[in-house]
Amino acid sequence: MLEHGGRLLRAxxxxxxxRGDWLDLSSGIAPWAYPVPEIPxxxxxxxxxxxxxxxxAARAYYGATQLLPVAGSQAAIQALPLLRARSRVGVLSPCYAEHPHAWxxxxxELLALADDQVEAALDSLDVLLLVNPNNPTGRLLxxxxxxxxxxxxxxxxxxxVVDEAFIDNDPRQSLAxxxxxxxxxxxxSFGKFFGLAGVRLxxxxxxxxxxxxxxxxLGPWxxxxxxxxxxxxxxxxxxxxxxxxxxCAAASRRLAEQLSGAGLAPSGGCDLFQYLRLPQAAQLHDFLARRGILVRLFEEPAALRLGLPPSAADERRLGQALAAYQKDHP
Structure with a gap:
């Protein structure tokens, strides 16, 4: 199994x-869940x-003429590669790891591409795969x-293939x-914007x-x-x-300002998370975890992704931990 955010039990x-003493910022999911309706x-x-x-309801929300509900976009990520004969697949990288893993x-055949490499490679590809806004960098094409x-x-x-898991915050950019x-x-993706990842839709x-x-x-039901x-x-x-x-927009903006104020200016981000690329990412990840704050660590390239603190108290807690790190690592 690949690494993902949200693994609070392991932390x-x-x-x-x-578990109840953690501030979990390890996944890019809105921290304010929609109220669950009464189920008949x-x-x-x-x-x-x-x-x-x-x-x-989904066609109206997405502005689409036709669609298929699936058990989380992960179900489609795993199934789509099985619907094509062997192909040359370009992947804009870094990328949500489940995509290249499934293909x-x-x-x-996979080819990792930077944004500025697509034009030269495109006519040799059968499939181009990207996440927009990108996970984990937040880059929006x-x-x-x-x-x-x-x-x-x-x-x-x-x-x-365009994974728009984080685009609900700015749907004007969607290709729906x-x-x-x-x-x-x-x-x-349904779970990220609506704060209901456990629903698997x-x-x-x-x-x-x-x-x-x-x-x-995928079969019935x-x-x-x-x-x-x-x-x-x-x-x-x-x-x-x-x-x-x-x-979400306000909280993401405050998070970016908080990181910048601690000398850790974000390298990217969107309205659901901020992305911090730095050589000492593992060190900062461990420093925060020892204080009960879980963020998402990436090894290649070395980086952190921080989700949105859900309350003012949580923002203060993160700010105090960042100030302590800045003091210990001037």
Missing amino acids: SLDYGIA QAAWARLPETEDGLEQ RRAGH PRARLLEWHARLAARGGWL DCAERPGLIVLR GFVLAEADLLQRLADY TIAGPTRVLGQTCLTDGATHDLQRIR
Whole structure:
């Protein structure tokens, strides 16, 4: 299994700190979870059915004409490589590690690319894969550039796969409204923006034929009935969408200022996290963990990703730890 954020139980064991005493900033998930609605008994008692309101709500929310609900975008990440013959796959790197892992495991040839290497490599690729905004760096590529890349790939039967797990905070940058075009596949995550990662819900936006192939591969009843009720409720709650965007943006801005004030100016980030690339990343990760603050460590390149503190008290706690680190490591 690959490394991910949110492994609080393991950190509790490693550092001897009770689970309830941690400030967990290790995942880029909004720390304010949407309220869970009352779930009708029938959602628990009956097999789930499609087009019960969830798909309609998702199409309206994403501005898409067609989509497929999946059990978290992770399900699609693992399945999509199995729907193509062996291909040459370019991956904008660094990248969410599950993407290259899945394509490599399925037998495809992978090529890690920096942003400025795509133009030269694109016409030799069958698939270009990227996360936008990127995880973990937060880099955001413009729509026009992505659509241009897609057109060049699609002309040769290629795919552009865009993971938009963190784009809900600025949906104007999404390609969701273009995803019916052949060769364009957009992945959307539910848990991050709505703060409900445990729900395990995501959506694939693509042309109808590919969605049908993916649905056939994944099989029936992939989304539990209670999840379908919850997802529909959250996707249609427009007032809370606005509130979530406002408070995430403000918290991310405060986090960036806090890091900069401690001499640790972020190297990137978005409205759900800040990214800090520095040689002593492992040292700072351990320093914070010994004080009950868990952040996400990356080894290559050496970096940290910090999620949003959920309260003013948590911001002060992080600030005190950063001040202590700055004092010990001037």
